[in-house]
Amino acid sequence: MALARSYGAVVSGVCGHLVRVEVDHSRGLPTVGLVGLPDASVIESKHRSKTAIMNSGLSWPRGRVTISLSPAELRKHGAGLDLAIAMGILGATGQIAIEHIANTVFVGELGLDGSVRAVPGALPSVIAAAQAGVNSVIVPPGNLVQCQIVPTTCAVACLDLNHVIAYLRGDREPLHAENSATFPADELTDLSDVLGQDDARWALEVAAVGRHNMFMIGSPGVGKTLLAHRISGILPPLRQEEILEATAIHSVAGPSVCNQPITRPPFEAPHHSATMAALMGSVHGHKVTPGAMTRAHHGVLFLDEAPEFSRNALEALRQPLESGQVALSRSSWTGSLPAKFQLLLAANPCPCGNALTDTVKACECTSMALRKYALQVSGPLRDRIDINLLIPGVRSMAMGESSGIVRERVIAARQAASRRFAEFPWATNSEIPATLLRTKFCPESEGHDLLNTYVGNSGGLRGSHRALRVAWTLADLADRKRPTKEDVALAIHLRNSESAMAA
Numbered sequence: 001m002a003l004a005r006s007y008g009a010v011v012s013g014v015c016g017h018l019v020r021v022e023v024d025h026s027r028g029l030p031t032v033g034l035v036g037l038p039d040a041s042v043i044e045s046k047h048r049s050k051t052a053i054m055n056s057g058l059s060w061p062r063g064r065v066t067i068s069l070s071p072a073e074l075r076k077h078g079a080g081l082d083l084a085i086a087m088g089i090l091g092a093t094g095q096i097a098i099e100h101i102a103n104t105v106f107v108g109e110l111g112l113d114g115s116v117r118a119v120p121g122a123l124p125s126v127i128a129a130a131q132a133g134v135n136s137v138i139v140p141p142g143n144l145v146q147c148q149i150v151p152t153t154c155a156v157a158c159l160d161l162n163h164v165i166a167y168l169r170g171d172r173e174p175l176h177a178e179n180s181a182t183f184p185a186d187e188l189t190d191l192s193d194v195l196g197q198d199d200a201r202w203a204l205e206v207a208a209v210g211r212h213n214m215f216m217i218g219s220p221g222v223g224k225t226l227l228a229h230r231i232s233g234i235l236p237p238l239r240q241e242e243i244l245e246a247t248a249i250h251s252v253a254g255p256s257v258c259n260q261p262i263t264r265p266p267f268e269a270p271h272h273s274a275t276m277a278a279l280m281g282s283v284h285g286h287k288v289t290p291g292a293m294t295r296a297h298h299g300v301l302f303l304d305e306a307p308e309f310s311r312n313a314l315e316a317l318r319q320p321l322e323s324g325q326v327a328l329s330r331s332s333w334t335g336s337l338p339a340k341f342q343l344l345l346a347a348n349p350c351p352c353g354n355a356l357t358d359t360v361k362a363c364e365c366t367s368m369a370l371r372k373y374a375l376q377v378s379g380p381l382r383d384r385i386d387i388n389l390l391i392p393g394v395r396s397m398a399m400g401e402s403s404g405i406v407r408e409r410v411i412a413a414r415q416a417a418s419r420r421f422a423e424f425p426w427a428t429n430s431e432i433p434a435t436l437l438r439t440k441f442c443p444e445s446e447g448h449d450l451l452n453t454y455v456g457n458s459g460g461l462r463g464s465h466r467a468l469r470v471a472w473t474l475a476d477l478a479d480r481k482r483p484t485k486e487d488v489a490l491a492i493h494l495r496n497s498e499s500a501m502a503a
């Protein structure tokens, strides 16, 4: 009788959890028992492991094999436990020393030839190992580049079962990835592609600095979509902890196995026909597939033709905009996924798109249709928008600055903000809590008076808070220590930019 222990990992939501794999080999009828809430894909692991072990020239044990996966209450799904189970069996049968596998986390699916194949969610598994203090992790070659971004643990890759055994015995080197986590040289899309529209370009820069939510309204063809797609190029690269979180999400989200670290803010632009599941995330069995809101974590969610989205889809944005999380509650999985995104909305001024044009084409929409269109983006959602921008028709072909130049300014202003917030857990102006806006982060006194007037007039308390956050961003861009009266006035104007849709 022999007992061996190894470690694997499973993913629940977008978080990894270590799974202890215990394998017992004893005399008796030749059976393989697998306990510990495995789903069908984990049960199939018995067959994959058996064939992989035999095809690798190793021997499958005679007698009774019992495999226990713990913690027992955690549901196990996916093929990522194959390698850990196979190593446990090899340990229990003396084909590798028990101490060689006891303190290593094994992640990977086994091919029938013994090869170690890439799996979704490898990075969250390595993060879980790092959090548990394990610094030896073996991952599939197809996941290695991504897994090496975890700073506190050493992830290496092996090609197949024999390679794993040789590496653990110290007979063979593991695979090392070339460090390809580099900043992409040039974006294919550059802000200088947007001709004219100086005000809109500048508003996009303000939004990028403070991570402010923005709503762009304009006739078809004025460049709303073009502008929105260029925000990624002017945003600063992600910080280390943001890279880990964003890459972990994309590692789970698929559809194909992703191996590259996400170093730039993600940009998600779902179509207006997207279902609620596509936006919020879906659960199949125990596998959670993150939706567009979660894939946009630390980046931008852009809804083009916003009034064409279903009312339910637009309302579902409200909770993540407040909490930075999207709650999923299904019979087989309940929990929250991270969804801290910057929201960009774009819309035509009316269903036919001609309400703002001064050409021969006149708006043919009925007043009923106009009203329905305007109400589609509800008041509470509009309340969460910092910048409402009316984009006029293109009047000049002047070429503006490139993304690289604007990005330098955005980074400098972000740095000014993060120095101010050094003692706080947030980094951008849009995140300043309302309670601190009236005390520690209030504007100069004249600006304060202006805000008070705005609260009484039309802004309301929430509106004045949003305007003040934008005023801080304007001050950061102008390298001022505190927002002036002019900054506050401009911020109020940006929040109130006359919306043709509301007319």
Ligand SMILES: [Zn+2]
Binding pocket: 350, 351, 352, 353, 354, 355, 363, 364, 365
């Ligand atoms: Zn119209």
